[in-house]
Amino acid sequence: MSNSSEASTHSRPLSREGGRGDGGPLLAVADLQVSYGGINAVKGISFAVEEGEMVCLIGANGAGKTTTLKAVARMLPAKGEMRLRGERLDLLPSHALIGRGLALVPEGRGVFARLSVAENLAMGAYHRDDDIAADLDRIYGLLPRLAERRSQLAGTLSGGEQQMLAIGRALMGRPQLLLLDEPSMGLAPLMVQKVFEVVRSVAAQGVTILLVEQNAKLALEVCSRGYVMESGKITLADTAANLLADPRVRAAYLGE
Ligand SMILES: Nc1ncnc2c1ncn2[C@@H]1O[C@H](COP(=O)(O)OP(=O)(O)OP(=O)(O)O)[C@@H](O)[C@H]1O
Numbered sequence: 001m002s003n004s005s006e007a008s009t010h011s012r013p014l015s016r017e018g019g020r021g022d023g024g025p026l027l028a029v030a031d032l033q034v035s036y037g038g039i040n041a042v043k044g045i046s047f048a049v050e051e052g053e054m055v056c057l058i059g060a061n062g063a064g065k066t067t068t069l070k071a072v073a074r075m076l077p078a079k080g081e082m083r084l085r086g087e088r089l090d091l092l093p094s095h096a097l098i099g100r101g102l103a104l105v106p107e108g109r110g111v112f113a114r115l116s117v118a119e120n121l122a123m124g125a126y127h128r129d130d131d132i133a134a135d136l137d138r139i140y141g142l143l144p145r146l147a148e149r150r151s152q153l154a155g156t157l158s159g160g161e162q163q164m165l166a167i168g169r170a171l172m173g174r175p176q177l178l179l180l181d182e183p184s185m186g187l188a189p190l191m192v193q194k195v196f197e198v199v200r201s202v203a204a205q206g207v208t209i210l211l212v213e214q215n216a217k218l219a220l221e222v223c224s225r226g227y228v229m230e231s232g233k234i235t236l237a238d239t240a241a242n243l244l245a246d247p248r249v250r251a252a253y254l255g256e
């Protein structure tokens with residue numbers, strides 16, 4: 001893992017200091033409900049992510065994983081209670097979330113195709129008025145492929161490079177909690193491995209991660225705990241090791 005050793009030579013962590021103060025989980029979600037028109041996509045789910053953890057949410061197409069992440073990022077109207085470091089996220093207007101330590105890397109990446117790599121990264125820090133040069137250096141240290149391509153237009157990057165750029169852009173906001181939606185989607189196996197090495201390095205730098213993946217095996221191999229979502233509900237919650245060994249998970253998600 002050359003990326004992580006490179007990243008660990010940097011002195012400052014990628015995330016800001018904690019300072020939660022209440023001793024509870026970093027993210028706590030209780031009875032989250034999201035509907036699109038009359039259709040209930042998320043039907044009252046509860047889950048939590050502790051500081052420093054890497055937790056995954058797995059499940060089939062349409063289970064409600066993306067909807068859940070978007071609701072946590074306050075991109076969708078939702079019912080239920082969501083707390084970040086004890087603070088009620090659901091009571092904040094969505095724009096007030098910026099700078100509070102939460103970043104979403106969306107499904108499909110959403111990089112700005114006509115902007116360069118460097119401009120995309122700068123967009124991830126647009127709400128900050130301090131010097132972003134040191135953060136850019138850190139991101140390029142973590143993602144050397146981006147450093148080589150800093151002037152290249154994002155739309156001409158490979159899928160895997162775009163995924164790394166989307167992660168790098170999110171890290172420019174110095175999140176404490178990174179929400180990652182299907183980082184492996186559409187990538188060749190070798191590139192999936194590279195992207196996951198990056199995700200591991202980010203976690204090793206102290207960023208808490210909530211990972212959504214259809215690739216359940218991969219997700220459970222990198223995370224310490226997981227939740228299984230089916231038709232808008234969480235049906236299983238356990239350590240990754242127990243989920244990997246669970247015959248129901250093996251039959252439904254690991255192709256056995
Ligand atoms: N904008 C929308 N309008 C109406 N229904 C939606 C919308 N977005 C999602 N849905 C529906 O909500 C349900 C959950 O979708 P969601 O995208 O959260 O699933 P997912 O678990 O992320 O699936 P995938 O693994 O395919 O990405 C699906 O039935 C989907 O059709």
Ligand SMILES: [Mg+2]
Binds near residue numbers: 107
């Ligand atoms: Mg999805």
